[in-house]
Amino acid sequence: MEVAERTGERAEGAHHRTPVAELNRLGIEARRLILQSIHAAGAGHVGGPLSCADLLVNLYFDRLRVDPANPGWPERDRCILSKGHSSIALYAVLALRGFLPVAELATFDAADSRLQGHPDMTALPGLDMSTGSLGQGLSPGVGIALGGRLRGLPFRTWVIVGDGEIQEGQIWEAAFTAARLGLDTLCAIVDYNRLPQFGWPDRGGYTRTEPVDDPAGKFRAFGWHAIECDGHDHAAIRAAFDAAEAHPGQPTCIVAHTVKGKGISFAEGDYLWHAKVPTADELERAGAELDALLAAIAVWEEEGGST
Ligand SMILES: Cc1ncc(C[n+]2csc(CCOP(=O)(O)OP(=O)(O)O)c2C)c(N)n1
Ligand SMILES: [Mg+2]
Numbered sequence: 359m360e361v362a363e364r365t366g367e368r369a370e371g372a373h374h375r376t377p378v379a380e381l382n383r384l385g386i387e388a389r390r391l392i393l394q395s396i397h398a399a400g401a402g403h404v405g406g407p408l409s410c411a412d413l414l415v416n417l418y419f420d421r422l423r424v425d426p427a428n429p430g431w432p433e434r435d436r437c438i439l440s441k442g443h444s445s446i447a448l449y450a451v452l453a454l455r456g457f458l459p460v461a462e463l464a465t466f467d468a469a470d471s472r473l474q475g476h477p478d479m480t481a482l483p484g485l486d487m488s489t490g491s492l493g494q495g496l497s498p499g500v501g502i503a504l505g506g507r508l509r510g511l512p513f514r515t516w517v518i519v520g521d522g523e524i525q526e527g528q529i530w531e532a533a534f535t536a537a538r539l540g541l542d543t544l545c546a547i548v549d550y551n552r553l554p555q556f557g558w559p560d561r562g563g564y565t566r567t568e569p570v571d572d573p574a575g576k577f578r579a580f581g582w583h584a585i586e587c588d589g590h591d592h593a594a595i596r597a598a599f600d601a602a603e604a605h606p607g608q609p610t611c612i613v614a615h616t617v618k619g620k621g622i623s624f625a626e627g628d629y630l631w632h633a634k635v636p637t638a639d640e641l642e643r644a645g646a647e648l649d650a651l652l653a654a655i656a657v658w659e660e661e662g663g664s665t
Contacts, residue, residue: 381415388451410518413547436516445474493524493528503536517544586598
């Protein structure tokens with residue numbers, strides 16, 4: 359009965375929608391929780407989680423048909439964070455969405471916690487895949503999307519990959535297969551912050567300078583529909599997700615232009631913040647910056663800026 363009701367909801371095309379100002383606020387709250395959790399754990403990644411926080415907020419608060427009270431609902435949309443080292447961003451957004459208590463974030467990375475440094479789907483309901491070994495999240499996305507088609511279930515599958523991560527060959531095996539199968543319910547989102555952990559492969563070892571890369575062109579060459587958007591602008595993300603859902607016959611790749619460490623001035627664009635624990639002083643400075651961003655959103659909203 360419950361599934362049938364929800365199928366009806368889906369047939370009407372209903373999304374969980376949230377105004378842009380609220381999405382912005384949620385992104386800031388997620389960032390606060392991310393930094394607090396890493397500080398409490400004494401371990402974790404900062405740059406990648408802050409880079410994909412707005413993408414995750416947009417998915418869970420504006421796009422995915424999911425039910426926190428019924429995380430195993432067979433018709434739910436699937437979401438795989440293939441760049442699993444950014445797990446704390448996913449946990450923070452899942453907590454804000456009601457999948458787990460916000461207080462549980464304080465257990466992040468503890469040995470007996472459901473919130474491991476990399477997502478463990480056997481531990482936490484609401485996770486659609488265990489990830490962390492880079493390059494391996496798009497392949498299960500292909501399998502899940504194909505399974506949905508074969509079983510006649512109308513869900514969509516979304517996979518977030520890192521721009522460093524797509525150097526892994528398995529991504530391209532999955533990309534080739536998805537296009538060949540015409541999996542138009544599958545969307546890969548590239549968190550295109552132009553920074554991996556240490557730099558890019560170069561003749562002399564590594565370089566901080568991004569190589570000529572063009573992920574959108576590469577996905578197109580593999581038979582995908584590919585578009586680009588600003589990965590921190592909720593109206594732009596929403597439009598890109600709409601375009602992905604509307605495109606028939608091919609999987610879609612969204613190259614989301616992001617900033618590693620987004621929202622914290624001293625972490626933005628600095629590879630040293632890939633995995634660095636904020637000190638108490640840095641946590642306080644970050645909190646003040648997030649407060650200022652919240653105040654700016656309130657002003658923007660008063661001026662009629664939300665849609
Ligand atoms: C197979 C594999 N190799 C290496 C690592 C270690 N590692 C974790 S994050 C990372 C860099 C990832 O860069 P990117 O995909 O750009 O992620 P982001 O910038 O979003 O943090 C590396 C090399 C890993 N997790 N898995
Ligand atoms: Mg990156």
